[in-house]
Amino acid sequence: MxxxxxxxxxxxxxxxxxxxxxxxxxxxxxxxxxxxGPDPKAIATSSLESMRAQNRLVTFVARFVSVSSASQSKLGFTTERTLILPGTVRYEVDLARLNQKDVAWDEGSKTLRVRLPDVEIAGPEVDLSQAREYGSGGLLATFTNSEERLDQANRAKAVADLRKQAIAQVPMRMAQDSARQAVERSFAMPLRAAGIEDAKVVARFASEDSNDPSRWDVSTSYEDAIKEAQRRRAAEGAK
The missing domain is CATH 1.20.5 (Single alpha-helices involved in coiled-coils or other helix-helix interfaces)
Structure with a gap:
């Protein structure tokens, strides 16, 4: 063969x-x-990728009003200007910064722990259409450009004050709570849908381990805030 x-x-x-x-x-x-049964780690990884694809999560929007005054004295004359300026601030979480090491499953307690990037503020977006400026006028204002300089100084002070109000404890806490609830719900729903009914999700922020509020501030500069407000106002007037 x-x-x-x-x-x-x-x-x-x-x-x-x-x-x-x-x-x-x-x-x-x-x-x-x-x-x-279902693999909670695999489900959490899938949820993580889905959340990363959302990029930025807007968790809270707040509107603030700043009142600022500036004065100038020269040759015995004084002029004063007051500005009332409203502005809107968005509180966001950059979900694209989440990675696998930020998500950990504890089998013993059936708990998924998520470490979130710090809440960031976007803005303020100032509303010049609602701004109000008042002044005492006088000879100094008549013969010099003091009013223009005082208005510019007031606007810079107002934008800085709006930022300061935005990162105060109360609005930041509200923004964090809103973000935490949204993220915990987004991770918990797929786990429960897969039959892991006793799963818990606990989300924490990096800022909760640090009291440095500067890490929250990615706000718009004074010049950009005013230019954007002027652009919006011109667009509204053109309609």
Whole structure:
């Protein structure tokens, strides 16, 4: 009998044995996964990627009003200007900064722990259409450009004051609570939908380990805030 004729059946038998072993091992792995239930780590990883794709999460929007005054004295004359300037601030979380090390599953307590990037403020977006400026006028204002300089100084002070109000404890806490609840809900829903009813999700912020409020401030500069407000006002007037 030809040697190649003998080898062919042996090769076929070897392939069949390998296939049967592969099916057996794959089936055992499948059965093991079915018996052990859904994998919370895999579900959390999927949720993480979904949240990262959202990029930035706006958790809170607040409106503040600043009242600032400036005065100038020269040659015995004094002029004073007061500005009332409203502005809107958005509180955001950059979800794109989340990574796998920020999400940890504790099997013992059935708890998924999520470490979030700090809340950031975007703005203030000042509303020049609602701004109000008042002044005492006088000779100094009549013969010099003091009013223009005082208005510019007031606007810079007002934008800085709006930022200061925005990072105060109360609005920051409200923004953090809103973000925490949204993130915990986004991770908890897929876990419960997969049948892990007793799963808990606990989200914390990096800023909760640091009291440095400057880490929250990524706000718009004074010049950009005023330019953007002027652009919006011009667009509204053109309608």
């Amino acid at each position: 030809d040697r190649d004729t003998i080898r062919l059946p042996l090769l076929i038998v070897a392939v069949l044995v390998a296939l049967l072993m592969g099916i057996a091992l794959g089936g055992a792995g499948l059965i093991d996964r079915l018996l052990s």
